[in-house]
Amino acid sequence: MTEAEPDGWPGVVHREGRTLTHVSSMPDSKSKGPAAKSKDSVFHNPAMAGSRTRSVLLMTHVIESGMLGDSEIRALDGLSASGLRARRWLNELPPDCSSRLIATVGDMDQKALDWAMKTEADFPSINGELNSLLGDLRASVISQGWHWVDIDPFGSPVPFLDTAIQSLARRGVLEVSATDTAALTGSSKNPLMRRYGARVRLDKLKHDSGLRVLMATVARAAARHDRSIIPLLAIWDSHHLRVSVRVLRLMEGANNLESSLGWRVYNPTKEEVEASTNSGLLTKDSGTDLPIRCFLPLSHPVAREDKRVSGPMWIGPMGDKDVMASMTVGRSLELCGAIYSENDPVNWSQKNVELENRKVARAVRNIAEEAEAIEATHLVPVDELSSWLERGGPPSPARMAELLKKEGYASSVSHYAEPAFRSEAPWSEIVRVFDEISTTDI
Ligand SMILES: C[S@@+](CC[C@H](N)C(=O)[O-])C[C@H]1O[C@@H](n2cnc3c(N)ncnc32)[C@H](O)[C@@H]1O
Numbered sequence: 001m002t003e004a005e006p007d008g009w010p011g012v013v014h015r016e017g018r019t020l021t022h023v024s025s026m027p028d029s030k031s032k033g034p035a036a037k038s039k040d041s042v043f044h045n046p047a048m049a050g051s052r053t054r055s056v057l058l059m060t061h062v063i064e065s066g067m068l069g070d071s072e073i074r075a076l077d078g079l080s081a082s083g084l085r086a087r088r089w090l091n092e093l094p095p096d097c098s099s100r101l102i103a104t105v106g107d108m109d110q111k112a113l114d115w116a117m118k119t120e121a122d123f124p125s126i127n128g129e130l131n132s133l134l135g136d137l138r139a140s141v142i143s144q145g146w147h148w149v150d151i152d153p154f155g156s157p158v159p160f161l162d163t164a165i166q167s168l169a170r171r172g173v174l175e176v177s178a179t180d181t182a183a184l185t186g187s188s189k190n191p192l193m194r195r196y197g198a199r200v201r202l203d204k205l206k207h208d209s210g211l212r213v214l215m216a217t218v219a220r221a222a223a224r225h226d227r228s229i230i231p232l233l234a235i236w237d238s239h240h241l242r243v244s245v246r247v248l249r250l251m252e253g254a255n256n257l258e259s260s261l262g263w264r265v266y267n268p269t270k271e272e273v274e275a276s277t278n279s280g281l282l283t284k285d286s287g288t289d290l291p292i293r294c295f296l297p298l299s300h301p302v303a304r305e306d307k308r309v310s311g312p313m314w315i316g317p318m319g320d321k322d323v324m325a326s327m328t329v330g331r332s333l334e335l336c337g338a339i340y341s342e343n344d345p346v347n348w349s350q351k352n353v354e355l356e357n358r359k360v361a362r363a364v365r366n367i368a369e370e371a372e373a374i375e376a377t378h379l380v381p382v383d384e385l386s387s388w389l390e391r392g393g394p395p396s397p398a399r400m401a402e403l404l405k406k407e408g409y410a411s412s413v414s415h416y417a418e419p420a421f422r423s424e425a426p427w428s429e430i431v432r433v434f435d436e437i438s439t440t441d442i
Pocket residue numbers: 043044045048052078079080081082083084085106107108109112135136137138152153154
C-alpha cells in the first residue's frame with residue numbers, strides 16, 4: 001500500500017463489532033453524536049455503530065436470499081469517512097458472502113480515503129476486496145454500476161439520490177441516512193418543505209412520519225428514473241433516520257407509486273376513518289371508537305392549513321418481513337460480536353468484549369420480533385394511548401402485543417423511539433385489550 005500518511009495517522013486502534021480500525025481519537029462510549037468534525041482529521045461517529053451493525057446483517061440476508069443474483073457484488077460506501085462501514089462488510093459478512101464482495105470507499109476528502117486504505121493495509125480483510133473512489137459522490141457514483149450504494153451524509157441525503165439511483169444495477173439496494181432530523185420530524189418546517197416537499201405534525205409519531213417522508217422521497221427519486229422501491233428496513237436511531245430499500249428497474253412499479261403515498265391524519269373524523277378503511281389502510285372495525293390516527297390515500301383532499309395532517313408520505317409497509325426476521329440477537333452476535341483473545345491488539349478484557357456485544361445486540365433489539373407486524377396499520381405509543389383514552393396508565397407494549405396476538409392479530413413490540421406496539425387489530429380491540437390490562441394487571 002502506498003497511500004500518503006494522513007494527518008493524525010495512526011491515531012488509536014479501536015474495535016467496533018468484530019472489526020479493528022484506526023480512529024483519530026478514542027470515541028467517547030457515551031457519545032450520542034458525532035466526534036468533532038473539525039478537530040478530528042478523519043470523521044468517525046460512534047453513534048452510528050448500530051447502523052453499521054444492521055448494515056452487515058442486512059447485506060448478509062440480501063446476498064444469502066439471492067436478491068442480488070449469484071455472482072460478484074459491487075458495493076459502494078459512498079460517503080465513507082474512515083471506511084469503517086465497508087470494512088465491517090468485508091470483515092463481518094459470512095465468508096461465502098464476503099468472498100463475492102468488491103467493496104469501495106468513496107469520499108471527496110483524499111485524507112479520508114488514505115485513512116481507510118491504510119487501515120485496511122494494517123488489518124486486511126480475509127475475503128473480498130477494498131477499493132477507493134475519490135470525488136464528489138453526486139458525480140463520482142455514476143463512474144460505474146453498483147449493486148449496493150450507501151449514502152451517509154452530514155445532513156440531508158436529497159442531493160445524492162438521483163445519481164445514486166441511476167448508478168444502480170437492474171437489481172440493487174440503496175441505504176440512505178439523514179441527520180437533518182429537525183427538518184424530517186417537523187420542527188424545522190421550511191427545510192422540510194424545501195427538501196422533502198412535506199409537512200410533519202410534531203407529535204408522538206413524528207419519527208415514524210419523518211421516516212415515511214424520507215421513504216417517499218427515495219421512492220419519488222426512483223420513479224423519476226423508471227425504478228420502483230421495496231422497503232427493507234426503516235430505523236430511527238437517536239440522531240439519525242435511515243431507510244434501506246431494494247431498487248428495481250420496473251416501470252410498472254414506478255407508475256403505481258401514487259398508491260403507496262398518502263397522508264397521516266391525527267384525530268380523524270368518522271368520514272376520514274371510513275375513507276381510510278375503504279382504501280384498505282385501516283382494519284375494518286364494527287366498534288364506534290375512532291383511532292388516534294389513520295392514513296388517507298394521496299387522492300383524498302386535505303386542506304393545506306389542516307394542522308392534523310402530515311405528508312405526503314409512504315403509507316405502505318416500512319420493512320420486509322424476512323429481512324427483519326433475520327435480524328435476531330443471535331445472528332448479530334454470530335456475525336458481528338467481538339471475540340475475546342489473550343493477545344488482543346486493543347487489549348480488551350472479557351468485560352470490554354461483553355460491553356461491545358451488548359451494543360451489537362442492542363442494534364437489533366425488537367427488530368426480528370417486529371417482523372410479523374410490520375405490515376400492521378397501527379403503530380401505537382403506549383403513553384399516548386392512555387392519554388387519548390383518558391383512563392389508566394400506559395400499558396406495557398409487550399403485554400398489549402401479547403394479548404392482541406392471542407386474539408389472532410399480528411402484533412408486536414416496536415423498535416421505535418417511544419415505547420410502542422404495532423398491531424393489525426381493529427381499533428376497538430386495541431381499546432378493549434387496554435381496558436382489560438388496566439383492570440387486571442394493576
Ligand atoms: C457523515 S460522514 C460519513 C460517515 C461514515 N459513513 C461512517 O459510517 O462513519 C460524511 C463524509 O462524507 C464526505 N463528503 C461530504 N460531502 C461529500 C460529497 N459531496 N462527495 C463525497 N464525499 C462527501 C465527508 O468528507 C465525510 O467524510
